[in-house]
Amino acid sequence: MPFWAKKKEKRQAEAGAVVSLPVIKTARDLEAINTAVSEGFIPIIRKVERSAEINSKYALVRNTRTGAFEMIGDYRAELDDMTDREKVIDWTSYYPYHFEYPFAAYLVPSDLSAGTRVLLEDLIEDLIGATWNQGDVYRLSSCEAIWDGQDIVIQYDAQQDRTDFIG
Numbered sequence: 213m214p215f216w217a218k219k220k221e222k223r224q225a226e227a228g229a230v231v232s233l234p235v236i237k238t239a240r241d242l243e244a245i246n247t248a249v250s251e252g253f254i255p256i257i258r259k260v261e262r263s264a265e266i267n268s269k270y271a272l273v274r275n276t277r278t279g280a281f282e283m284i285g286d287y288r289a290e291l292d293d294m295t296d297r298e299k300v301i302d303w304t305s306y307y308p309y310h311f312e313y314p315f316a317a318y319l320v321p322s323d324l325s326a327g328t329r330v331l332l333e334d335l336i337e338d339l340i341g342a343t344w345n346q347g348d349v350y351r352l353s354s355c356e357a358i359w360d361g362q363d364i365v366i367q368y369d370a371q372q373d374r375t376d377f378i379g
Contacts, residue, residue, distance in 0.1 A: 263338035326361030
């Protein structure tokens with residue numbers, strides 16, 4: 213669990229909130245989806261779509277003495293002594309997540325009552341979980357939602373679910 217999710221969990225516990233929600237698993241391939249269907253789960257299929265807002269940065273440097281390469285992701289690394297290093301690839305943004313299939317499914321137990329608040333353990337949607345003042349934007353890995361009897365309604369609140377950090 214990323215530190216920002218732990219921070220939210222701690223905040224909820226300190227406020228006396230109940231943090232033991234039913235957990236909804238995610239299936240990310242056909243075999244897992246079909247197995248879940250055969251076990252009685254209701255699959256809520258979603259497209260896996262990349263958000264243009266989610267990105268990380270890197271630069272690739274090479275040690276000129278040893279020839280070894282190093283990927284750096286923090287601008288402050290350039291403040292270190294660059295005497296024996298040369299930049300091979302300048303700072304570049306990229307999407308740091310990879311999902312094999314272009315779809316996934318939330319697996320809802322068939323006996324889950326409409327109106328139940330749940331925890332989506334592996335969020336399909338690209339929602340912002342954290343930002344870094346150096347430009348990186350990370351996806352939220354899990355989120356609360358409500359099962360309305362037909363669909364999963366994600367309860368994302370950027371004020372509560374997103375962390376902005378500096379450094």
